[in-house]
Amino acid sequence: MNQASQTKAGILFAVAAYTMWGIAPIYFKALTYVPAAEILMHRVIWSVVVLVILIVGLKHLGKVRAALKSRRVIGTLLLAGFLLAGNWLLFIWSVNNNYLLEASLGYFINPLINVFLGRIFLGEQLRPIQKLAVGIAMVGVGLLVVSYGQPPWIALTLACSFSVYGLLRKQVAVDSMPGLFVETSMMLPVALVYYAFFATQTADLTANSAQLNTLLLFAGIVTTAPLLCFTAAARRIQYSTLGMIQYIGPSIMFVLAIVIYKESLSQARLTTFVMVWTALAIFTYDSVRHFHKNRPRKSTTRPV
Numbered sequence: 532m533n534q535a536s537q538t539k540a541g542i543l544f545a546v547a548a549y550t551m552w553g554i555a556p557i558y559f560k561a562l563t564y565v566p567a568a569e570i571l572m573h574r575v576i577w578s579v580v581v582l583v584i585l586i587v588g589l590k591h592l593g594k595v596r597a598a599l600k601s602r603r604v605i606g607t608l609l610l611a612g613f614l615l616a617g618n619w620l621l622f623i624w625s626v627n628n629n630y631l632l633e634a635s636l637g638y639f640i641n642p643l644i645n646v647f648l649g650r651i652f653l654g655e656q657l658r659p660i661q662k663l664a665v666g667i668a669m670v671g672v673g674l675l676v677v678s679y680g681q682p683p684w685i686a687l688t689l690a691c692s693f694s695v696y697g698l699l700r701k702q703v704a705v706d707s708m709p710g711l712f713v714e715t716s717m718m719l720p721v722a723l724v725y726y727a728f729f730a731t732q733t734a735d736l737t738a739n740s741a742q743l744n745t746l747l748l749f750a751g752i753v754t755t756a757p758l759l760c761f762t763a764a765a766r767r768i769q770y771s772t773l774g775m776i777q778y779i780g781p782s783i784m785f786v787l788a789i790v791i792y793k794e795s796l797s798q799a800r801l802t803t804f805v806m807v808w809t810a811l812a813i814f815t816y817d818s819v820r821h822f823h824k825n826r827p828r829k830s831t832t833r834p835v
Contacts, residue, residue, distance in 0.1 A: 535825070541767025542818075545776040548760035551753075552638075553783025558753050559626045560792070561746055565733050567624040568725065570750065572734070574619060575715060575722035577751030582712040585755075594709040604703055605713070611699040612714035616721075618692040619754075625685050631788040632800065637689030638781035639672050639807055644694040645773060652698060655769050658821065664775065664814035671806025678799035697773070700762050707762035711755065775814040778807055 562570055586592060598604050625634040646665055649655040657665065676683060703710065726734060736744050764773055785804055788794040 537767045541764045542772075542776065544760045545764035545768065545773055546779060548757040548764060549777050549780035550783065551757035551760070553780040554787075555753060555757070556626045556631055556634075556784055556787055557791075558746070558749070559623055563627045565747075566731060567620055567627060569730055569734060570623050571616065571620045572722045572725045572730065573747045573750040574754045575616070575718045576726070577748055578715050578754040579712070579719050579751075581751035581755050582708065582715060585708060586712055589708070591706070591709050594706055595712060598705045598709050598713050604705055607699050607703045608705070608710060608714040609717050611696050611703075612717050614692045614696040614699070615714065615758075616718050618689060618696065621685065621688055621692075625689075629792070629794060630685055631784055631792060632794045632796075633683055633685045634689060635781040635784035635788060636672070636675060636683055636803075637686035638693075638777060638784070639668075639675075639803065640686055640690040641694055641781075642775050642777045643669055643672065644690055645697065645777070648694055648698050649769065653701070658817060660817040661775075661814055664810040664817070666810075667813070668775075668778075668807050668810035671803040671810070674806075675799050675803040678797060697761070697765055701765045707759050707766065711758055711762060772814075772818055775811060775818075778811045782808065 559570065586595060598608070622634055625631065643665065646657070650657075700710065705713070733739060733743065733747075736747070739747070764776075782804070785800075789796050
């Protein structure tokens with residue numbers, strides 16, 4: 532696959548991932564009465580089940596074995612898994628305790644951290660129009676941060692943990708599905724210990740309603756589908772581009788928080804929302820223009 536096709540596929544994977552993450556709060560709101568740590572436990576256990584089925588069915592066992600032969604890969608995926616679990620736990624708790632707007636702020640800030648990490652660790656450069664877009668987004672997010680009057684710890688923790696997770700996954704030479712299986716499997720022993728000693732009555736699937744069991748089992752798909760798309764995107768496109776596409780997710784969360792869950796909307800929040808979408812539109816325009824400009828021509832004599 533050539534670079535143009537890789538980029539196009541990466542953008543599609545990124546849009547799919549962030550759209551799914553954007554609507555994920557609907558799922559977690561349906562499990563409000565289940566402790567956040569217990570929802571995390573189900574996410575880990577059923578994600579491993581789903582990934583085993585996919586890896587066996589798609590014959591990726593060889594890639595899993597190859598990943599396990601490298602100490603560097605195992606260490607990187609262990610750290611990535613730890614960051615991912617912490618991010619999951621805080622996000623679930625935030626949604627189910629009516630902090631969805633602050634969680635969305637975290638994912639608004641996240642792309643700015645992605646741009647910073649991409650510049651420092653990956654040597655990525657921004658074109659002038661992209662710098663303008665990032666500047667507009669920074670001003671908008673800055674206004675929202677200032678309006679809090681204190682550091683928004685939920686938002687900052689979510690932003691930093693997921694930015695570093697994405698950077699680690701971009702740098703490790705493992706395909707998205709085998710890598711996700713390895714890192715999730717390393718969380719499994721902790722999840723099973725929690726299940727055995729700390730879980731509440733809702734962890735007993737034999738005593739639950741069919742509706743609750745369906746929701747809990749669905750955690751595997753809710754978890755793996757967007758993560759597979761995300762890791763596939765992270766390996767195909769620039770980290771800064773991935774960061775800007777991420778605005779799709781928190782924007783959906785923002786709308787859900789205001790329209791569906793009736794969280795309060797201040798003027799500063801509204802201003803940030805408008806500025807972030809403006810930045811996204813500018814960045815997307817520049818990325819699409821650059822993609823078409825550098826796309827290989829089918830014929831040297833055909834006008835473009």
